[in-house]
Amino acid sequence: MSDPTTPGELTVKPPVTPRSLVPVFEALESGLDIDQLLRGISFREAGLDSLDIFNLVLAVESAAGLKIPDEDLGELRDLPALASYLDRRLS
Amino acid sequence: MTRLRTRRARREDAEAIAASYRRAWARPLAAERIPWAFEDAPAGPGDHWVVEVEDAGGSPVVVGHHGLVPIRCRWMGEDVVVGKTSKTFVLPEFRPHLLYLRFERDCLSEAEPRFDATYSVGPGAARFRGPLGYGGGEQMVAFERAVLPPGLVWRAAARAPGATQRGAGRWAGPALRTLAGSFRTRPPLELDEIPSAAGASAPFFEDIGHRAERPGVLSPSRAPAELAWRFWNNPLKDFVALAYTWPGGAKGCCIMNTMLPWRPAIDDLILTDPRPDLLEPLLESVFTWAARRGALMVSFATSTAGQPPELLECVARMMRPALRAQLTGYGLRALATPADDMPRRVTPRGARRGLTQQSWQVSWYFRPL
Numbered sequence: 110m111s112d113p114t115t116p117g118e119l120t121v122k123p124p125v126t127p128r129s130l131v132p133v134f135e136a137l138e139s140g141l142d143i144d145q146l147l148r149g150i151s152f153r154e155a156g157l158d159s160l161d162i163f164n165l166v167l168a169v170e171s172a173a174g175l176k177i178p179d180e181d182l183g184e185l186r187d188l189p190a191l192a193s194y195l196d197r198r199l200s
Numbered sequence: 201m202t203r204l205r206t207r208r209a210r211r212e213d214a215e216a217i218a219a220s221y222r223r224a225w226a227r228p229l230a231a232e233r234i235p236w237a238f239e240d241a242p243a244g245p246g247d248h249w250v251v252e253v254e255d256a257g258g259s260p261v262v263v264g265h266h267g268l269v270p271i272r273c274r275w276m277g278e279d280v281v282v283g284k285t286s287k288t289f290v291l292p293e294f295r296p297h298l299l300y301l302r303f304e305r306d307c308l309s310e311a312e313p314r315f316d317a318t319y320s321v322g323p324g325a326a327r328f329r330g331p332l333g334y335g336g337g338e339q340m341v342a343f344e345r346a347v348l349p350p351g352l353v354w355r356a357a358a359r360a361p362g363a364t365q366r367g368a369g370r371w372a373g374p375a376l377r378t379l380a381g382s383f384r385t386r387p388p389l390e391l392d393e394i395p396s397a398a399g400a401s402a403p404f405f406e407d408i409g410h411r412a413e414r415p416g417v418l419s420p421s422r423a424p425a426e427l428a429w430r431f432w433n434n435p436l437k438d439f440v441a442l443a444y445t446w447p448g449g450a451k452g453c454c455i456m457n458t459m460l461p462w463r464p465a466i467d468d469l470i471l472t473d474p475r476p477d478l479l480e481p482l483l484e485s486v487f488t489w490a491a492r493r494g495a496l497m498v499s500f501a502t503s504t505a506g507q508p509p510e511l512l513e514c515v516a517r518m519m520r521p522a523l524r525a526q527l528t529g530y531g532l533r534a535l536a537t538p539a540d541d542m543p544r545r546v547t548p549r550g551a552r553r554g555l556t557q558q559s560w561q562v563s564w565y566f567r568p569l
Contacts, residue, residue: 153296159295159300159301159328160301160327160328160330160331162299163299163300163301163302163331164331166299166302167331177299179204179297179298179299179302179303180202180203180204180297182296182297182298182299183202183296183297186296
């Protein structure tokens with residue numbers, strides 16, 4: 110049986126909330142403080158570098174079944190903004 | 201909304217790429233290095249791409265770049281083409297608007313049919329490019345060797361406050377004479393000094409590349425055309441080859457990068473016979489050459505993978521690990537230069553030819569480009 114937390118098996122469906130994205134972050138095993146992210150700290154302030162962002166976007170794209178174009182990346186500064194963006198795209 | 205656009209770079213982008221690179225890294229870069237690396241290599245034109253944004257007037261401005269420089273290597277008696285990642289950057293203010301690794305992944309998939317392998321050199325390169333399939337990167341090792349011009353101690357003593365030549369000689373003479381005598385002023389080998397201008401036509405290089413190849417290991421081609429591109433026609437121009445032919449025909453050569461006169465660097469080290477009893481006098485003679493030119497140290501960086509252990513031991517015996525790489529151990533992390541990784545990736549084309557991560561046991565004693 111495969112690991113249920115594999116990012117590829119997670120799904121994100123509307124309504125998307127910050128809390129509903131927590132499993133995606135947990136599956137990344139990046140050591141991030143999820144509570145801080147839920148409080149709205151930016152990804153950069155939380156210590157995500159470009160490699161972490163790359164892995165995060167791939168995981169989110171896989172879970173949500175959509176492609177996030179580069180021009181939208183600028184607005185995805187934190188977890189609430191990411192949730193809002195996904196909710197808008199998926200609704 | 202910031203909309204970035206990516207496209208393949210053209211020769212006429214060189215100035216814009218160099219200007220943007222200088223801003224991104226706060227490092228000098230002459231524009232002529234761009235066509236030299238990506239257009240004029242003997243292995244053929246390289247692949248490189250720019251990231252652009254439109255300025256207020258609607259004109260495109262280069263804000264990022266990524267490239268693969270084609271380097272011809274030899275493996276199992278054949279030429280293979282290896283791409284080295286080069287001049288990779290995005291200006292800081294645009295980094296949040298580009299998923300950089302996706303851009304590089306797309307570049308790689310577009311370019312990889314013409315490469316047998318690709319590799320990258322830099323601090324953290326193995327981790328950063330891991331998601332793109334790069335791996336197996338051992339760290340480069342940086343060595344230094346202090347050299348002291350024979351007259352320097354005397355000059356320093358003579359310029360000490362209140363010291364006269366006579367006075368300095370009186371109080372320090374015996375000690376300094378002993379010290380100066382410990383510095384070798386006559387090299388074990390009288391090396392031929394071949395400047396860049398003479399490198400392309402020097403008979404010394406006609407066969408050394410072929411003879412220095414090792415069966416079954418990957419090594420950069422040292423064919424005359426490759427050496428001409430890497431060194432003699434390099435826009436830096438500040439290269440000197442120190443060459444020697446032993447009785448019996450063995451050849452050895454250090455190609456010195458003299459951009460920093462006080463610290464010339466061994467950019468390539470070629471031996472037809474990988475024997476420490478040849479390497480040791482060659483290096484000793486290079487140190488003497490550097491001291492005579494007024495240098496204070498000689499540097500050398502190399503990958504450890506696949507090198508004959510006895511040669512690495514010889515280098516480690518004659519040189520010290522670079523101070524800048526050791527500072528972390530003294531709590532001076534901010535001043536330290538982290539070691540470079542050298543991760544690599546075999547392409548499907550290389551795999552079809554039998555290349556594997558293990559065949560990347562390189563026999564190149566030099567800092568790769």
